[in-house]
Amino acid sequence: MSSEQLRQSARSSLKEEPLGDVEVNYAGTPLVPGQDVDYKTRFPNIDESKLMRRIDMRVVPVLCVLYVLAFLDRVNVSNAAIFGLKQDLNLEGNEFNTALVIFFVPYIVFEIPSNVLLKRFKPHVWLSFCMFLFGLVTVLQGLVQNYSGLLATRFFLGLVEAGVFPACFYLISMWYKRSETQKRYSFFNSSTTLAGAFGGLLASGIGKMDGVRGFSGWRWIFIIEGAVTCVVSALFYFVISDFPEDAKWLTPEEKEFVKARLYEDVGYSRRHEPLTLRNAWDILKDYKILIGGVMYFGLIVPAYGYAYFAPTIIQSLGHGNIQTQLLSVPPWACSFAFSMLVATASDSLRHRFLFVLFPTAVTLAGFLILLVEHHNTHVQYAALFLAVMGTYSAIPVIVCWFNTNLGGHHRRAVATAWQVGFGNIGGIIAVFAFLAKDAPRYIPGYSICIAFIGVSVAADLTYFYIVRSENKRRDAMQAKGDSGLSADEKKLMGDLNPDYRYFL
Numbered sequence: 001m002s003s004e005q006l007r008q009s010a011r012s013s014l015k016e017e018p019l020g021d022v023e024v025n026y027a028g029t030p031l032v033p034g035q036d037v038d039y040k041t042r043f044p045n046i047d048e049s050k051l052m053r054r055i056d057m058r059v060v061p062v063l064c065v066l067y068v069l070a071f072l073d074r075v076n077v078s079n080a081a082i083f084g085l086k087q088d089l090n091l092e093g094n095e096f097n098t099a100l101v102i103f104f105v106p107y108i109v110f111e112i113p114s115n116v117l118l119k120r121f122k123p124h125v126w127l128s129f130c131m132f133l134f135g136l137v138t139v140l141q142g143l144v145q146n147y148s149g150l151l152a153t154r155f156f157l158g159l160v161e162a163g164v165f166p167a168c169f170y171l172i173s174m175w176y177k178r179s180e181t182q183k184r185y186s187f188f189n190s191s192t193t194l195a196g197a198f199g200g201l202l203a204s205g206i207g208k209m210d211g212v213r214g215f216s217g218w219r220w221i222f223i224i225e226g227a228v229t230c231v232v233s234a235l236f237y238f239v240i241s242d243f244p245e246d247a248k249w250l251t252p253e254e255k256e257f258v259k260a261r262l263y264e265d266v267g268y269s270r271r272h273e274p275l276t277l278r279n280a281w282d283i284l285k286d287y288k289i290l291i292g293g294v295m296y297f298g299l300i301v302p303a304y305g306y307a308y309f310a311p312t313i314i315q316s317l318g319h320g321n322i323q324t325q326l327l328s329v330p331p332w333a334c335s336f337a338f339s340m341l342v343a344t345a346s347d348s349l350r351h352r353f354l355f356v357l358f359p360t361a362v363t364l365a366g367f368l369i370l371l372v373e374h375h376n377t378h379v380q381y382a383a384l385f386l387a388v389m390g391t392y393s394a395i396p397v398i399v400c401w402f403n404t405n406l407g408g409h410h411r412r413a414v415a416t417a418w419q420v421g422f423g424n425i426g427g428i429i430a431v432f433a434f435l436a437k438d439a440p441r442y443i444p445g446y447s448i449c450i451a452f453i454g455v456s457v458a459a460d461l462t463y464f465y466i467v468r469s470e471n472k473r474r475d476a477m478q479a480k481g482d483s484g485l486s487a488d489e490k491k492l493m494g495d496l497n498p499d500y501r502y503f504l
Helices: 003-016 021-026 048-082 095-102 104-109 111-120 123-141 147-161 165-173 178-189 191-209 217-236 252-266 277-284 287-316 321-327 329-349 353-372 377-404 409-423 425-433 443-480 487-492
Strands: none
Touching: 048 095, 048 123, 048 147, 048 165, 048 178, 048 191, 048 217, 048 252, 048 287, 048 321, 095 104, 095 147, 095 425, 104 111, 104 147, 104 409, 104 425, 111 123, 111 165, 111 409, 123 147, 123 165, 123 217, 165 178, 165 377, 165 409, 178 191, 178 329, 178 377, 191 217, 191 287, 191 321, 191 329, 191 377, 277 287, 277 409, 287 321, 287 353, 287 377, 287 409, 287 425, 287 443, 321 329, 329 353, 329 377, 353 377, 353 443, 377 409, 377 443, 409 425, 425 443
């Protein structure tokens, strides 16, 4: 976009958008460090570290619990398969894989509409409503009697879960500065690893209920886990936090403080400006945003490949049903610890790129071992640790790097939904990569995972080159003098602001 186009866009927004509270107070302040009004000076009565601890306790943990239950309800079908789901429903050939795929069809399609709805309904309403629905669908999944019923429940599960993951990432991004987000993102995303660990433990216990009230053990897995989700959703209606400007647990001064610190980081939020289809299309025309989807897409293939088929792979190493569920726990637990180490280092060094490449290399090593080693079961089991640790540590860094390089509600809402929606096409590939006819070696599945890891690395390199080049271009523009934009106009442009610098 040329300087003239940037100028016209910003000036148009200034005419259309009435500025509110903090944004009025800060209008006219440049982004150049050292010249702006220090928000800490404006709010001397607020202890920033104490307030951020309160925000950490109110915003992130509840979203983590929500996502643990969402991911658990999504992938517990793999645990149910170990306890006889395929046999009871007379699934043949690739019908089980098709049932997994049907989840992703509405999940992919409704990502962006779901984030738009999040802007219309407050987060505590939208997220708790989605949570209740996917819990209810999970209970119904435990009552299906045939293949058609399984397909129907998987479809509606994907539909109601579509609004959860991108909405949570979007909500978190509107509370924290870019330099603070990685640990929070990784902690949230690592909920999937906790869900994987708890899923194995719960399944090993619930599976023993086989025959209780005439229900098979796999049915109880769905019924109990879904019912718990429904109950928790009612509580979360009162617990999930809204955006900073709407949070009832903050004082008016604290709301202004939170908005002011974010304003200095990325400019005006522009939350109250209507998001139209034309706005969304203009955002998606930015090639950086398209590449962000490919970065995520490449790692979703090994991520879902592991999440859905790890119990089957572990069982193929010669273990029984209960032992398989228990052995699925340690890799997930190690993945959580490794992810938090990566996130802490990334935030400390204020760098993302190398902290994407390193865990991705760990993932690649794990899948290469699984591809070539078929005799030593101990080595194969150890390779599963590498596969899950690397995948589930790199993904939150990719999402955080991409998401927090965007400024304003609109660009983050649309771009995050695009990244997650497009990326989850990888889930369709993953579930057809591991077919029953390829057991126990699964050479095609491991090969496909390795190929898509390569796709993700290529996209990472491309994105890094683009944002680094853009930073250098803006440095050169700034060195030449005035861009022709006022401070107010710049603040409205988010990451398109010529004074804005992307994280590398």
